[in-house]
Amino acid sequence: GNFKALFISFHGSIGAGAASTVIRPPPPPPQHQSYYGQYPTPSPPPSSSSSYGPSGGGFPAGTSPDVIRAFQMVDRDRSGFIDEYELQQALSSGYQRFNLRTIRLLMFLFKNPYDSLRIGPMEFAALWSCLGHWRAVFERFDRDRSGKIDLMELRDALYSLGYAIPPSVLQLLISKYDNGLNFDSFVECGMIVKGLTEKFKEKDSGYRGSATLSYDSFMSLVIPFLVSYD
Template structure:
């Protein structure tokens, strides 16, 4: 049994991130046009301090959600969603070196690293898992539809990262991470924030800051696990009963690179 109720409800916020205007597809890393706006409020539950907030909307409603379903493209002409920015198309085509119409994790890593900064293979694999269509005949490769969805999502995450990286150090510390996740609608307890920071700083507290790559991975794990937990918490009480198999099936995809 997992129980969040002890954290409280007097602070009302959340309801998902990306409620402001969505950023346009970038020729380079881009920022949302209204990231300075406060997160929209919504109902909450618990005892005090707002852990956790009301769940964000599902991916189909939340801006920057996980990629839409689509089929693998294989060796066929590449078809992008209507309105795709030409620079995003060029980024995909440049990464698709064998002109197969789909890219593998190494090609995706190259595309993202050239646009933002070096992405680790672990982060890329997580993104591939989250954004790819599980029914695709090529689950280890990403087609243009999923790539466009991922690119747009990362643009919004970049805007949030820059918003809370107030000292422009290129990293965010535990306090900034708490505020950033809260702006996304996830009120993560301090004890969990400490675990997240330690995970990306080799356990050394003095190194407790995340670069953009780690911030994306961290945020996607929190988002993904919250949405999985939400499926079990049908009454939105902050509690759920899981079987052992169900727990492992929920968590392992997010922690095994």
């Protein structure tokens, strides 16, 4: 299902003929040094190992054999690329079976620059590593070992990842889950926060915590994270 609100506060309005909208995210707690928390900036892609597939490129050097095996098991045509259904199957071997909305968010955020509908070994390895990090965070804040986290645990988990989310946004994130978030739901929520933050940073070239966007640019930035694929 869709999240029912946009996760960015508007300051100003869009009137008839208005050319742009100024958007300001809520400021972080004082101990944060920027509007974007401390989540690490993605580093340049590592060098690849021996190539796999005719066009999919190679896995990063040092990739776990388990990760390579998970990819190869679902890439039955040996093209070097896998689609969303194959990704869903591959991740189920190492994590769990994610719903397709979460899978499509992952595909969008770990996009192959040459094929938006499939990912190759480089993207798969980065995605797998990211999920491993988020799994460790989820387990650390699932203090009662219920397999789910509640509102406050979600707040603490996202904060540990560098995202100081205001209470109003937390309520929106968790409102669709009556009994807490399992790991699938946590990844879905977290990837929306991560993705929107990264997309906003691209527009905020001065790192001031604000940006001026045209209406079209704003909609193009936000809509991919809100559209329901269910």
